[in-house]
Amino acid sequence: MKKSHIANNIRRLRFDQGEMTQQALADAIGVTRQTVLAIEAGKYSPSLEVAFRMAAVFGVPLESVFQYDPPAD
Amino acid sequence: MSIFDELSFREKSILISMLAQVLIFGNYFAELLGAAAEPGLGAMLSAMIGAIIALIVVEILFHAAIAIFDRSEAESQPADERDRMISGRASVISRFLLSGGVLLVLGHLLVNGALLESGDVRGVTLFEVANLLLFVFVLSEIVHYGAQLWFYRRG
Numbered sequence: 711m712k713k714s715h716i717a718n719n720i721r722r723l724r725f726d727q728g729e730m731t732q733q734a735l736a737d738a739i740g741v742t743r744q745t746v747l748a749i750e751a752g753k754y755s756p757s758l759e760v761a762f763r764m765a766a767v768f769g770v771p772l773e774s775v776f777q778y779d780p781p782a783d
Numbered sequence: 784m785s786i787f788d789e790l791s792f793r794e795k796s797i798l799i800s801m802l803a804q805v806l807i808f809g810n811y812f813a814e815l816l817g818a819a820a821e822p823g824l825g826a827m828l829s830a831m832i833g834a835i836i837a838l839i840v841v842e843i844l845f846h847a848a849i850a851i852f853d854r855s856e857a858e859s860q861p862a863d864e865r866d867r868m869i870s871g872r873a874s875v876i877s878r879f880l881l882s883g884g885v886l887l888v889l890g891h892l893l894v895n896g897a898l899l900e901s902g903d904v905r906g907v908t909l910f911e912v913a914n915l916l917l918f919v920f921v922l923s924e925i926v927h928y929g930a931q932l933w934f935y936r937r938g
Contacts, residue, residue, distance in 0.1 A: 741863040744791045744935075748865060753937070757864050 714755045717779045721750055723768045739763040792853045793866060794935050799845045801928035807838050808921045812914075821910055831917070869934040877927035884919030888912065 724730040736746045739760055748754035749764075756764070765772045790798065811834040815822075822830070862870070892912065898904045 741865065742791070742793070744793070745863050745865040754865055760864065 714752055715779045715781055716752070716755050717777045718750065718752065718775060719777075720746075720764070720775065723770065723775060727768065735764070735767065738767045791935070792849065793862075794932060795849045795853070796846060797928050797931050797935075799849065800842060801925055801932070803838055803841045803845070804921060804925050804928070807834050807841065808917075810834075812918060815914060821908065824910070827910055827913070869931055872934055873927050873930035876930045877923040880926050881919060881923035884923065885916065888915045888919060891915070 720735075724732070724735060732746045732750070733743045736743045739746075740763065741756075741760060745754065745756070749756050749760075761772060761776055765775045768775060787795065787798075811830060814830070892907060895904055895907045899906045
């Protein structure tokens, strides 16, 4: 899987939620901890449904969680 | 901390399945190639069934062991969208190998059949065909596991 062009603020948002663990976030959105880890590291782009679930858990709009970072070509 | 400890429960499970296939069927094919003469149908069937039973036993024992040591992960989420995507990508590769292998065996049979009519070769036995197909199947399974591990490690 190539590094995606989608940036995210998951680490900061987890911190803002009282240092929510990756496992707690994974349980809340219905994926494994390894998937949260891969999303957070920008190595995996989740489905729209998972992305929206994540935004709902943090209580912020989708754009606050993920941002499109177009390739500079 | 060993490399094995760094793997997730799912990666450990895949690695065990892959190693079990490599060791058990590796041993099966090594014995087959080392045999002085072609074993009879009964011996071949018992060797094949023995390998399959050994595979099932090894998988159950080792999966039970890692489930005990990784209880929290084993009891957590079932396969999610990323697991399914990785399995799907690995399946594309292994299916390509399986199809290619079966076509090669088929081609081998056809060429052999044509040469047999001209009396140039001794022909292919059903024993060889069965084992060639088994080899292709086992190889595609091993590649499926290997590709999954590769995709998990890449991200």
